[in-house]
Amino acid sequence: MELEVRHLRALCAIADTGSLHQAARRLGVSQPSLTTQLQRIERTLGAELFRRERTGCRPTLLGRSVLSRARPLVDGMSALIGAATAEAAAARAGGPGLRIGSTASRVIGGWLRGLRVRLPGTDISLRVDVSARSLLGAVAEGRLDVAFVHEVEGFPLTVPDGLEQRVLLDREPQFISLARDHPAAGLPVVDLDDLAGDRWMVDPSVDGEWDGVRRVLGAAGLDPPVLHGDYLTAASLVVLGEAVAPCQPTSGPRDDMAIRPLRGDPLAVRLLLVSRPGADMDAVYEELERAYRDAARRAEEYHRWLLRHHSPLALTS
Numbered sequence: 166m167e168l169e170v171r172h173l174r175a176l177c178a179i180a181d182t183g184s185l186h187q188a189a190r191r192l193g194v195s196q197p198s199l200t201t202q203l204q205r206i207e208r209t210l211g212a213e214l215f216r217r218e219r220t221g222c223r224p225t226l227l228g229r230s231v232l233s234r235a236r237p238l239v240d241g242m243s244a245l246i247g248a249a250t251a252e253a254a255a256a257r258a259g260g261p262g263l264r265i266g267s268t269a270s271r272v273i274g275g276w277l278r279g280l281r282v283r284l285p286g287t288d289i290s291l292r293v294d295v296s297a298r299s300l301l302g303a304v305a306e307g308r309l310d311v312a313f314v315h316e317v318e319g320f321p322l323t324v325p326d327g328l329e330q331r332v333l334l335d336r337e338p339q340f341i342s343l344a345r346d347h348p349a350a351g352l353p354v355v356d357l358d359d360l361a362g363d364r365w366m367v368d369p370s371v372d373g374e375w376d377g378v379r380r381v382l383g384a385a386g387l388d389p390p391v392l393h394g395d396y397l398t399a400a401s402l403v404v405l406g407e408a409v410a411p412c413q414p415t416s417g418p419r420d421d422m423a424i425r426p427l428r429g430d431p432l433a434v435r436l437l438l439v440s441r442p443g444a445d446m447d448a449v450y451e452e453l454e455r456a457y458r459d460a461a462r463r464a465e466e467y468h469r470w471l472l473r474h475h476s477p478l479a480l481t482s
Contacts, residue, residue: 166209170242173235175202176214180232183221233394237295237370245292265449266292266300266312268371269396271415275456276313283448295370295395297322304328304439311441311449315434317373319380324439331438331450333457334478338470339432340414342399343423344406350423357385357427366392366399366408378411381431414467415460426466454478 178188179199189199207214214228224232263284267273273293280289294300297314304312305325315337316322324330341360343350349359365382369375375393382389392399392408399410404421411432416424438453440446458478462468471479 166205168206168209170239172202172206173239175199176206176228176232176235177239179203179215179222180224180228183223185217185222229394229398233398234370236395236397241294261286262288262290263449264290264292264308264310266294266303266309266314268295268297268300268314269293270313270315271413271417272313272453272456272460275459276453279452279456280449283452295368295372297372301325301328301439304441307441310444311446312439313453314437314439316437317377318433318435320373320376322372322437324437327442328439329442329444329446331440331446333436333438333450333453334476335435336430336433337436338414338426338430338467339411339434340416340424340426340467342403342410342412342416343425344403345421345423347406347409347423350425352425354428355425357382357387357431360409361387361389364390364392364408366394366396366402366410368395368399369393370395374411377432377434385431414470415457415464417463424464424466426470 175188175192178191179185182188182191185199185203186196189196192199194202203215210227210231212227213225214231215222215224261284263280265276265280267276273291277289277291280287292300292303292309297312297316300309300312300314301322301324303309305328313333314322318336341355343355347363349355352359365378367375367378375391378391392402394402396410396412399408400422402408403410412424414424414426418424436457438446438450440449461471461478468479
């Protein structure tokens with residue numbers, strides 16, 4: 166049996182609900198049918214993905230590994246269907262359209278809201294992808310009008326010829342997420358040495374992410390154990406104290422997690438808005454800048470960082 170997106174969607178539903186019964190209800194199938202499907206998937210992969218317990222289903226080590234790779238694929242398929250549906254509706258309506266893409270960012274919601282107010286009557290579609298290279302390729306091929314991407318410091322992106330670039334921020338520091346009871350969580354700034362005994366979790370599907378972390382850790386003389394997985398899984402492991410993970414400085418405060426800057430800001434990215442040649446992107450850029458400024462202002466530690474570095478994004482207007 167070859168694995169398909171529907172199989173991955175079933176695995177995600179089981180993990181999310183922790184129950185074959187609840188997952189079957191979410192998927193609109195019978196529990197026996199879902200049980201049979203799970204058994205076929207496990208036979209195909211050669212090992213159990215979930216432990217069936219009295220309290221529900223819990224992913225095995227292999228199950229967590231498979232889920233970390235399945236979620237981006239399921240999300241990507243959902244985004245593809247949503248974008249295609251929106252583009253088809255815009256084509257039928259004959260009105261103006263704007264197809265935007267973005268790597269994961271805290272500013273996307275505010276950016277979209279601002280664009281809908283700024284550009285009434287424009288059909289706006291969104292594609293979120295972990296891969297900046299994939300988004301840039303979509304702009305170059307005419308499948309997207311604009312993409313907001315991040316470029317890991319030391320590992321530059323190859324922007325296809327002819328595309329136009331605007332830099333939102335030349336250097337955005339990456340902070341670190343820790344469990345609330347981590348010894349370093351009480352510090353205002355964390356040294357890499359404070360994390361020498363921790364596992365790090367990195368998403369290898371994010372272009373340049375693992376390379377950037379490995380470069381910084383190597384320069385500090387550290388070689389910690391590294392877990393690979395998506396950042397949704399990372400957050401759950403960080404809360405339990407099983408790992409630490411890089412995070413965006415605009416990450417909001419959480420009761421169960423500490424977000425702290427790293428001393429010297431060794432991890433950083435450059436934020437770019439890339440568009441097709443000749444496109445009028447002034448309004449798109451201005452709303453992105455406004456959304457980013459709002460997100461930074463809500464993240465107090467990061468707002469102070471922008472002020473210290475005299476960034477115009479720290480302005481209140």
